[in-house]
Amino acid sequence: xxxxxxxxxxxxxxxxxxxxxxxxxxxxxxxxxxxxxxxxxxxxxxxxxxxxxxxxxxxxxxxxxxxxxxxxxxxxxxxxxxxxxxxxxxxxxxxxxxxxxxxxxxxxxxxxxxxxxxxxxxxxxxxxxxxxxxxxxxxxxxxxxxxxxxxxxxxxxxxxxxxxxxxxxxxxxxxxxxxxxxxxxxxxxxxxxxxxxxxxxxxxx
Numbered sequence: 251x252x253x254x255x256x257x258x259x260x261x262x263x264x265x266x267x268x269x270x271x272x273x274x275x276x277x278x279x280x281x282x283x284x285x286x287x288x289x290x291x292x293x294x295x296x297x298x299x300x301x302x303x304x305x306x307x308x309x310x311x312x313x314x315x316x317x318x319x320x321x322x323x324x325x326x327x328x329x330x331x332x333x334x335x336x337x338x339x340x341x342x343x344x345x346x347x348x349x350x351x352x353x354x355x356x357x358x359x360x361x362x363x364x365x366x367x368x369x370x371x372x373x374x375x376x377x378x379x380x381x382x383x384x385x386x387x388x389x390x391x392x393x394x395x396x397x398x399x400x401x402x403x404x405x406x407x408x409x410x411x412x413x414x415x416x417x418x419x420x421x422x423x424x425x426x427x428x429x430x431x432x433x434x435x436x437x438x439x440x441x442x443x444x445x446x447x448x449x450x451x452x453x454x455x
Contacts (some may be wrong), residue, residue: 263374277421280333331448339433349430352425356454362447370442383433384397423450
């Protein structure tokens, strides 16, 4: 097919060419391959349909692009928070403090993870120190997909001294994924205040 010319002003795209049968095509010209492509076949081109006309202006065929899903924020969104905010926690092994499983038929964007640790009382024998985790776990994977691990070694053994960190991972979680908060303290004696929060937005698949 010969390359198209530009000139129309009333169609979605202004590329056109006459076929051997005398019909006229309107669409998006692929100069590399010398063919017309329906708009839906071109990545990033969101035109919904293309109509083919003959030289008399009669519509011959309309090719529709596959319907685009609504943006996630228009698909029954629900904001969820997973929290653990407790004062004066004694040393302990790794312990899951709060969880949320993404429901069937839903996806979620994990928008923020915040962890803050504050020394509440002095430890008798400081160890590796307290740690706080906010993470996403998926069945079959031994390690978290992503998250935030705050090691409060910098907190030391000074009462009232704290450390905090926040990230915006914008990670996508699917149905069945577990959003969880975990704490761990290897000190001997003493207590720590934990303030951990994960914010996510759930929406329909």
